[in-house]
Amino acid sequence: MAMDHMNIATISLLLLLASTAHIAQSADFDVQSYGAKPGADIAQALTSAWKKACAAGGSSKVVIPEGTYKSGPVTFEGPCKGPIEVQLDGTLQAPADATPHKGGGWLVFLRVEDFTLSGTGTLDGQGTNSYKANHCGPNVNCDLYPTSLRLDFITNGVVTGITSKDAKSFHINLFGCKNMTVEHVTITAPATSHNTDGIHIGRSSGITVADTTIATGDDCVSLGDGSQDVTIQRVKCGPGHGISIGSLGKYKDEQPVSQIKVLDCTITGTTNGVRIKTWPASAGAGTASGIVFKGIIMDNVANPVIIDQGYCPYGQCKAQIPSTIKISDVTIQDINGTSATAKTIQFICSKGVPCEDVKVSNIDLTYKGSEGTAKTVCENVKPTVTGTQNPPLCPEGE
Ligand SMILES: *[C@@H]1O[C@H](CO)[C@@H](O)[C@H](O)[C@H]1NC(C)=O
Numbered sequence: 001m002a003m004d005h006m007n008i009a010t011i012s013l014l015l016l017l018a019s020t021a022h023i024a025q026s027a028d029f030d031v032q033s034y035g036a037k038p039g040a041d042i043a044q045a046l047t048s049a050w051k052k053a054c055a056a057g058g059s060s061k062v063v064i065p066e067g068t069y070k071s072g073p074v075t076f077e078g079p080c081k082g083p084i085e086v087q088l089d090g091t092l093q094a095p096a097d098a099t100p101h102k103g104g105g106w107l108v109f110l111r112v113e114d115f116t117l118s119g120t121g122t123l124d125g126q127g128t129n130s131y132k133a134n135h136c137g138p139n140v141n142c143d144l145y146p147t148s149l150r151l152d153f154i155t156n157g158v159v160t161g162i163t164s165k166d167a168k169s170f171h172i173n174l175f176g177c178k179n180m181t182v183e184h185v186t187i188t189a190p191a192t193s194h195n196t197d198g199i200h201i202g203r204s205s206g207i208t209v210a211d212t213t214i215a216t217g218d219d220c221v222s223l224g225d226g227s228q229d230v231t232i233q234r235v236k237c238g239p240g241h242g243i244s245i246g247s248l249g250k251y252k253d254e255q256p257v258s259q260i261k262v263l264d265c266t267i268t269g270t271t272n273g274v275r276i277k278t279w280p281a282s283a284g285a286g287t288a289s290g291i292v293f294k295g296i297i298m299d300n301v302a303n304p305v306i307i308d309q310g311y312c313p314y315g316q317c318k319a320q321i322p323s324t325i326k327i328s329d330v331t332i333q334d335i336n337g338t339s340a341t342a343k344t345i346q347f348i349c350s351k352g353v354p355c356e357d358v359k360v361s362n363i364d365l366t367y368k369g370s371e372g373t374a375k376t377v378c379e380n381v382k383p384t385v386t387g388t389q390n391p392p393l394c395p396e397g398e
């Protein structure tokens with residue numbers, strides 16, 4: 001009897017010790033303990049803290065406390081032994097020089113599972129010098145500047161709270177990711193900056209971008225080939241080029257784009273609202289299907305809704321050869337507000353592979369400018385129309 005009690009007490013104590021040990025496994029790795037000092041370049045401290053945290057097992061966290069730090073490029077490589085978080089509360093400044101990089105990134109997270117990037121801090125790409133220099137224009141072989149935050153092959157991840165400003169090129173790029181959420185993030189760059197896309201997603205699935213504000217000189221959110229099951233909701237865009245699927249068809253062996261939802265977004269003062277763009281004389285036969293644009297408020301947006309299968313900037317393609325990218329199952333619903341151009345809805349579909357199953361419902365877009373009355377364009381498409389349509393969608397005889 002006494003022996004049994006003893007055993008129970010011992011077991012309880014062991015359980016208590018085990019649970020304490022478990023809590024102790026969740027460790028913080030403060031970069032200041034690895035030599036980081038405000039004002040100095042902390043790339044080395046970041047790398048050391050990451051390596052320790054990544055190898056620690058259990059849940060571990062790299063902390064960048066308040067203060068302004070500089071950092072050259074850093075690759076944070078997984079896989080790690082357990083879930084890992086980087087809490088950025090300070091400001092990290094990229095080098096201010098404008099040296100192009102071939103396909104590089106400033107901060108690259110690579111092959112990490114159960115990843116969180118959180119905090120109230122800022123990634124400052126210090127892109128001002130590169131905006132002056134960087135204008136590839138028609139030059140297809142021109143080197144690009146580094147993306148501020150590259151998330152490559154991340155599975156089960158969250159990016160939340162942080163700000164990204166003045167990236168030299170894209171702000172955040174997701175490639176090969178699965179099950180990632182980007183939320184409560186703020187992205188800013190000057191309206192005149194080149195190629196400063198807010199969030200670009202490619203070859204990734206199960207991605208949510210939510211409750212985020214993006215003001216840049218290029219696309220707010222852009223979705224490249226292989227984007228599948230992506231939801232963009234409650235995002236505020238502008239200035240910039242709006243939310244874009246594509247461009248598709250520039251390269252060979254592109255993967256399908258499917259199940260994309262853009263919901264409850266507000267787009268202000270951009271050069272496009274919601275867009276699907278594909279290249280003529282496409283390099284392959286890709287597809288974009290299962291696309292929903294719903295509940296979008298447009299405020300002074302040029303080209304509020306546009307499918308452009310003749311996308312050929314700087315005459316970089318044979319524009320007379322129709323695009324071979326098939327667009328189908330597109331829903332455009334509950335879109336209200338003001339257009340900055342007379343063309344409110346434009347479907348410029350491919351003569352080679354017309355758009356199929358395009359549904360348009362409840363549109364109220366007004367235009368008050370010198371280009372005359374608001375109008376719509378329907379080329380190589382027979383949309384299904386329900387609910388209100390202002391302006392009328394491609395009425396007979398126009
Ligand atoms: C997706 O990622 C989140 C955040 O890391 C995680 O909580 C969730 O369990 C993951 N979902 C699946 C289906 O793995």
Ligand SMILES: *[C@@H]1O[C@H](CO)[C@@H](O)[C@H](O)[C@H]1NC(C)=O
Nearest residue numbers: 294295296297334335336364
């Ligand atoms: C657009 O206006 C209609 C009618 O007033 C309204 O029911 C709908 O919720 C509005 N949608 C948006 C996105 O504002």
